[in-house]
Amino acid sequence: MLSKAHLLLFLLIKVVSSSDNGFTFYKSFKLVGEAEIAPDGLFKHINETSWGIIHTFYSLPFGFKNSLTGNALSFSTMFVFEIVPEIQDRIGLGMGFVIAPSKEIPGAGDSQHLGLVNLTNDGQPSNHMVSIRFDTSKEKEFGDINDNHVGININSIRSIKSAPAGYFKNENGEFKNLSLTSGEPIQAWVEYDGIVKQLNVTLSPININKPNLPLLSLKIDLSPIFLDQMYVGFSSSIVVNQQSHYVLGWSFQLNGKAEELDLSKLRSLSHEKKSIKTQITLAIGLSLMGIILATTIIFIIFFWLKRKAKYSEILEDWEVQYGPHRFQYKDLFLATEGFKDTELLGRGGFGEVYKGALPMSNVQIAVKRISHNARQGMKEFVAEIATIGRVRHPNLVRLLGYCRRKCELYLIYDLMTNTSLDKFIFNETNAMLKWNQRFKIIKDIASGLAYLHEEWVEVIVHRDIKASNVLLDDELNGKLGEFGLARCNNHGKDPQTTHLAGTLGYIAPELARNGKATTSSDVFAFGAFCLEVACGRRPVEHRAPYEEVILVDWVLECWRNGEILKVADSKLKGDFKVDELELILKLGLLCSHPAAAIRPSMSQVLQYLNGHALIPEKLDSHWTEDHFGGTSQSNDSKPSLTITELFIVTGR
Structure with missing residues (x-):
């Protein structure tokens, strides 16, 4: 204008x-x-x-x-x-x-x-x-x-x-x-x-x-x-x-x-223009050049200052050691076309996610923008981001790095073209995933989570495992993403957080009591994830009939009544392998058991999924007052229980 x-x-x-x-x-x-x-x-x-x-x-x-x-x-x-x-x-x-x-x-x-x-x-x-x-x-x-x-x-x-x-x-x-x-x-x-x-x-x-x-x-x-x-x-x-x-x-x-x-008395300025310009150019040429030069310099300085302010970002001394993981805000701004709405992939509880392509390299990325007003703990958080940025596994979304600017934190990931799993499971307008695709995605996520828990140099507790945080690449391979809630912990140390984080339906009972996120609480969330993928619904569905509101309770009840296939996602129309479906449902119940000691590790989960071990119908366990709120009992005084009986004893 x-x-x-x-x-x-x-x-x-x-x-x-x-x-x-x-x-x-x-x-x-x-x-x-x-x-x-x-x-x-x-x-x-x-x-x-x-x-x-x-x-x-x-x-x-x-x-x-x-x-x-x-x-x-x-x-x-x-x-x-x-x-x-x-x-x-x-x-x-x-x-x-x-x-x-x-x-x-x-x-x-x-x-x-x-x-x-x-x-x-x-x-x-x-x-x-x-x-x-x-x-x-x-x-x-x-x-x-x-x-x-x-x-x-x-x-x-x-x-x-x-x-x-x-x-x-x-x-x-x-x-x-x-x-x-x-x-x-x-x-x-x-x-x-x-x-x-x-x-x-x-x-x-x-x-x-x-x-x-x-x-x-x-x-x-x-x-x-x-x-x-x-x-x-x-x-x-x-x-x-x-x-x-x-x-x-x-x-x-x-x-x-x-x-x-x-x-006849009129004179045209346009016809006299050339001669006038010729006369004045010689007289004021040098002055005009000086004015233009000064104006140009001022404009360049102004433009440089404005551009510097536009892309200004916080950089503190302690961040030098994390240099390889820090992105320039200018590159993110250009990659996402100024964070335009047309580049918006979605919004979540922690911020917006934009797609983009990095200048020069044209690498496709996803940028999550998070408001972060607290300065306390930022150094530790960035240290964890830099640590997680070194994690490499085919079933984990690669966290490329971060950027800080004013009161905002930006996390940069590889772009997953097929977005998140929940859009395929819960949104009927998208192409539906077949059972064999769902089964493979569950195995993919189990593999990635086992790597975080047991195979990397440090234990990483993800803390927010759910379908919306499982992303799919071009070939519909499952990749666990969203490390915004992840915490790195040295082996042998007890990870503890200052506040409860996660999503309703995926939060383990002990996590709600003591706020301590552990690998076992991740396994609980993985169990809920298995059930929602197999059943095609979320762990808590308030609009469902009363007996079906809590997914794990409903699956457990159907298991007890010998009607386990009843919970299968109706969109599959019966097109699934019965033994695989039963395996996933049993595994989901076992992993989401209220007692943390009964849940398997992720390496055990992989053995069950790959057919290298069978989920036991009867398990011996050392029950404690902490688990059940009752008197401690030894193996000698407590008989072996089936999976169904274990849930009944613990009040599920």
Whole structure:
């Protein structure tokens, strides 16, 4: 959008005459700034500019209404103008003759409105404005007929009536087109008859007398439009170095006919432009070069400072050791196109996730933006991120690094094109996953989780295992993602968090009691995950029948009643291997057992899934008061129990 500017009129020759009801100026002026024309022909310079919206008005108002009747008086004006393109095929937006209640138009809009109205007041009767527009562009939103037309506008940017620019050569109606941007002088007459209430607009080339037929004729009573005192002038909209607007002569008369201009007295600024430029270039060349150089330096400094502020980020001394894992905010901003909504993959409880491609390398990434106001613990958290960033496993989403800026933390991952598993399991609009695909994804996640718990140099507790945190690549391989809640812990140490984190239905009972996240609490969540993938529903479903609200309870009840296949996802339509489905359901019940000591490790889970071991129907275990809230019992005093019996004993 062009900045608002106003019209500077450069006076070349003096006024011929003026009176209380009219004036005649034999002068040439270029629309390049803001000024007003006094009755004696002097110009008051207000502001200088060379582009945007520009206005000029005769400095004194005229009484456009009969003081007794309140009717609009007749008026007539004639002027000669030129519109000169500075660059071929780039012609700006146009100019117009204006009658307005003030020389300074409040709330004027952008260049598309010729600086007369804005989107808020467009068409409002309170504007009290009449303009004759000479448009050199076609704005479809305003109903323009073409890019070379004349329009009559009342209080609005939309023309009440318009016609292609031209004139009628004779009374038989032979029409000749005129190009408004030819760079040649064009005569214009605007006349209003207050008796018959008719407004006429006429054009002709400089060498043709005024045609008898007007180009535009509109029956309209201007009495409601005009106030008692109105100003006359011009409004223009130009683009810097693309178009110049000139008025070569102007006469106006209220309640009478404007004086015809003596065309021999007019001088065209556009035709003198080259010679003037040649003369002044030599005189001010060095000064101009100095100004341009200084302006350029200032602009470069300003741009550099603005760009630096735009991409500024926090970097503390202790972060130097994590350099390889730190991304520049500028690269993330460019990769996600400024974090545009079109790049948004989804929103979660911890922030938004955007897709993008890193500059230069074009590596596809997912960027999670998290609000993080707490400075305390940030160093430890970044240390953990850097540690997790070294983890590499085919079934773990690779955490590439992080970025900090102001109160925001950014985590950068490899992009998974098929997004998350829950969109396939719970959203019926997506392609449904077959049983063999679901079974493989469960094995993939078990493999990745076993690596975190038992195979890497440090124990990593994920703490938020669920379908929405399982991502799928191009070949629908399952990868465990979302390390935002992960915690790294040295082997042999008891991991502990300061607050409970996770998702309802996946939180182990002991975690809810003591807040200690362990590998066993991860196994509990994995069990809930197995059940939701097999059953096609979430661990807690409030809209389900009462006995089915808690998924693990429902599966357990069906197991006890010998109806375990009843819980299979109905979308599978029975297309599954019974032995595999029973294996996953049994494993889900075992892993999500309320007693942590009964849950298997992830290495044991992998043995069950790969057929290297069978899930026992009877298990011996050392029951403690901590598990059941009762008296401790030894193996000798407690008989072996089936899986179903174990759940019954623990109150599930």
